[in-house]
Amino acid sequence: MPGEIFIERLEFRVRIAPDSARFSVDVGAFTQEFRADIGVDSLAAFDRTVDVTWQGSDSRMGHERVTWAATSSLWRKQLYLDVYQGHAEFYADVIGDGDVDSVRYFDTIHDTGHVPHFALTKHFNDKGQTDARDYSSGSPVAFTDVFCPEPNSHSRQFTPPYEYAQVSANADLDVRGGNFIANPGPLCFAIGNAPASQWLGLGLAVKPGEHLFSEYEYLGGTDFALRLNSWGAREIRGLLTTPRVILAPAPDAHAAIGRYVDILVASGLATRPRRMPAPWWERPIVCGWGHQSWQGDLFRIRSSPERPPDNAVYTLCTQATYRDIVEHLDDQRIPWGTLVIDARWFLAGGLKNVDTGRWPDLRGFIDAQHRRGRKVLLWWGPWDPEGVPGAECIRYQPEPGSGRANRPGRMAKFGTPQPGRKLTIDITLPQVRQRIRDQVRLLLSPSGFNADGLKLDHMSAAPGVYGMAFPEGSARLFGIEAIRSCLALTYQAAKEAKPDALVIGQSPTPYLADVQDMLRLGDIYSVRADSVTEEMAFRADMTRQVDPHWPIDTDGWPLPSLAAMREFVDLQPSLGVPSLYYVTHLDTTGEALAPEDYARIRKAWSTRSA
Numbered sequence: 001m002p003g004e005i006f007i008e009r010l011e012f013r014v015r016i017a018p019d020s021a022r023f024s025v026d027v028g029a030f031t032q033e034f035r036a037d038i039g040v041d042s043l044a045a046f047d048r049t050v051d052v053t054w055q056g057s058d059s060r061m062g063h064e065r066v067t068w069a070a071t072s073s074l075w076r077k078q079l080y081l082d083v084y085q086g087h088a089e090f091y092a093d094v095i096g097d098g099d100v101d102s103v104r105y106f107d108t109i110h111d112t113g114h115v116p117h118f119a120l121t122k123h124f125n126d127k128g129q130t131d132a133r134d135y136s137s138g139s140p141v142a143f144t145d146v147f148c149p150e151p152n153s154h155s156r157q158f159t160p161p162y163e164y165a166q167v168s169a170n171a172d173l174d175v176r177g178g179n180f181i182a183n184p185g186p187l188c189f190a191i192g193n194a195p196a197s198q199w200l201g202l203g204l205a206v207k208p209g210e211h212l213f214s215e216y217e218y219l220g221g222t223d224f225a226l227r228l229n230s231w232g233a234r235e236i237r238g239l240l241t242t243p244r245v246i247l248a249p250a251p252d253a254h255a256a257i258g259r260y261v262d263i264l265v266a267s268g269l270a271t272r273p274r275r276m277p278a279p280w281w282e283r284p285i286v287c288g289w290g291h292q293s294w295q296g297d298l299f300r301i302r303s304s305p306e307r308p309p310d311n312a313v314y315t316l317c318t319q320a321t322y323r324d325i326v327e328h329l330d331d332q333r334i335p336w337g338t339l340v341i342d343a344r345w346f347l348a349g350g351l352k353n354v355d356t357g358r359w360p361d362l363r364g365f366i367d368a369q370h371r372r373g374r375k376v377l378l379w380w381g382p383w384d385p386e387g388v389p390g391a392e393c394i395r396y397q398p399e400p401g402s403g404r405a406n407r408p409g410r411m412a413k414f415g416t417p418q419p420g421r422k423l424t425i426d427i428t429l430p431q432v433r434q435r436i437r438d439q440v441r442l443l444l445s446p447s448g449f450n451a452d453g454l455k456l457d458h459m460s461a462a463p464g465v466y467g468m469a470f471p472e473g474s475a476r477l478f479g480i481e482a483i484r485s486c487l488a489l490t491y492q493a494a495k496e497a498k499p500d501a502l503v504i505g506q507s508p509t510p511y512l513a514d515v516q517d518m519l520r521l522g523d524i525y526s527v528r529a530d531s532v533t534e535e536m537a538f539r540a541d542m543t544r545q546v547d548p549h550w551p552i553d554t555d556g557w558p559l560p561s562l563a564a565m566r567e568f569v570d571l572q573p574s575l576g577v578p579s580l581y582y583v584t585h586l587d588t589t590g591e592a593l594a595p596e597d598y599a600r601i602r603k604a605w606s607t608r609s610a
Contacts, residue, residue, distance in 0.1 A: 029197065038091070050111045054068055143200075152181065161191070189203075206243040296312035319360060323365070328584065336580070340379065347387075383424040388422070393425055398419060419467075433489055443497075452498065523557060536555075
């Protein structure tokens with residue numbers, strides 16, 4: 001067994017201890033040690049490491065490779081650390097057959113001495129839901145701060161190392177008030193010692209077609225690990241190469257995200273597409289959702305506390321409502337260019353069939369806006385199964401006694417399902433894909449309703465839970481890979497129907513940069529009542545770290561106060577395309593817009609309205 005091995009690079013140094021199955025990365029400000037192990041758990045059992053054996057190191061084209069061989073209770077593995085000039089990558093080849101529940105990086109459950117919790121008493125405590133981390137040993141903590149780039153409702157992007165952080169395709173109300181704002185964000189954490197000037201990014205490098213997971217998690221404690229969740233819906237048949245964890249130094253936490261994306265682009269795993277926006281995309285946006293919410297009293301400002309939840313806000317998406325919105329803003333001389341007709345202009349969410357009771361002449365309304373040089377977008381919820389046959393949907397069908405359950409907060413955003421309920425459409429079925437093409441063509445083409453694009457929302461409803469039952473003929477896509485398939489199909493259909501159609505998305509991650517024309521920064525959902533500028537500037541910065549040229553829809557709902565709205569109106573043009581959701585009143589406070597507010601909007605938008 002050789003002694004310690006050192007690999008020197010300009011910005012960092014790697015130290016390998018062959019006899020301990022560990023390696024360290026020294027970035028100057030701190031040295032972080034990692035366990036050279038990757039656990040791949042199945043639904044039936046946790047992956048327990050039997051041994052990890054040093055295999056040697058060698059020089060390859062452009063990098064040094066360090067290799068270990070591992071045997072576990074479920075698989076055989078080859079573990080690799082590839083050290084390039086500017087970064088390192090850690091991953092495994094996993095050999096065997098079985099399903100994949102989760103992949104744990106830098107984390108070990110030792111087979112020797114392993115004693116599972118006594119199953120016969122489970123009905124008295126956690127009913128079989130003991131987490132892998134209750135058994136595992138992670139990597140030691142040499143940092144004081146963890147940075148997560150995906151925004152959350154509490155606007156907490158930095159956390160101490162003993163806490164939990166997540167980048168997810170789905171909504172999770174257990175994570176800092178909800179992380180359903182950007183799904184997913186960049187798949188990268190950063191660790192460091194604030195305010196030190198050197199950080200280490202921990203980002204994922206994943207081949208196209210291999211994003212078969214929903215969440216990238218930082219698991220804190222007295223030690224730490226990283227984890228991907230696949231819900232047992234992915235299978236290994238012979239060989240699986242795991243996603244790689246990129247370890248890359250950066251001068252600060254935000255720069256770590258940009259550095260990570262640069263590495264993906266250089267390796268061909270992501271693109272920063274050459275964007276050619278139509279001139280009208282830059283004009284200010286008006287969206288009717290905030291006014292619908294005011295009229296329907298979504299936040300119960302005017303109603304009795306006894307008023308139960310209802311669908312009033314949705315039913316107020318009418319031609320009359322939007323006619324009033326246009327007329328009122330025109331009376332106030334607001335120089336807007338694009339109108340978003342928000343939810344719900346349709347009868348069934350999965351069919352996207354225009355509700356002619358509330359929109360008796362949608363085409364006529366759109367034509368009237370076109371005659372005035374304006375554009376109209378339609379709200380689009382991509383996963384809604386309403387009206388779609390059950391044989392074309394992914395259902396919630398948990399197996400009794402499976403030992404795995406979904407956390408309540410993870411299921412709460414779109415309603416905790418009952419067994420048998422339709423979760424989402426199955427984007428892989430030919431008949432589902434053709435229906436989407438037909439829907440988009442009808443809504444956007446000049447021979448149809450002639451709308452000008454789509455505002456994509458509720459992306460976090462993508463399939464990704466325990467208990468998914470896929471229909472016959474399904475290709476079993478879920479998580480980020482399902483989002484990719486859905487976005488690519490919708491985007492292509494929109495461009496075929498109308499080449500300059502604008503598709504606004506909410507997924508600021510490199511893998512999805514080429515299937516969204518513009519990135520929306522909201523919903524806002526701030527914990528502060530006086531200001532939202534800091535958190536919205538952060539979201540814009542994360543988008544620009546992914547792609548500096550990605551057009552940004554600054555959003556504007558919900559705003560917590562008129563004071564916060566006024567401040568945000570002034571900031572919006574510097575972040576991207578200004579967006580206004582309120583016409584007469586704020587839905588959150590009932591405050592009325594005053595003449596000086598309309599004047600403020602006119603002034604802020606003056607450079608964007610040509």
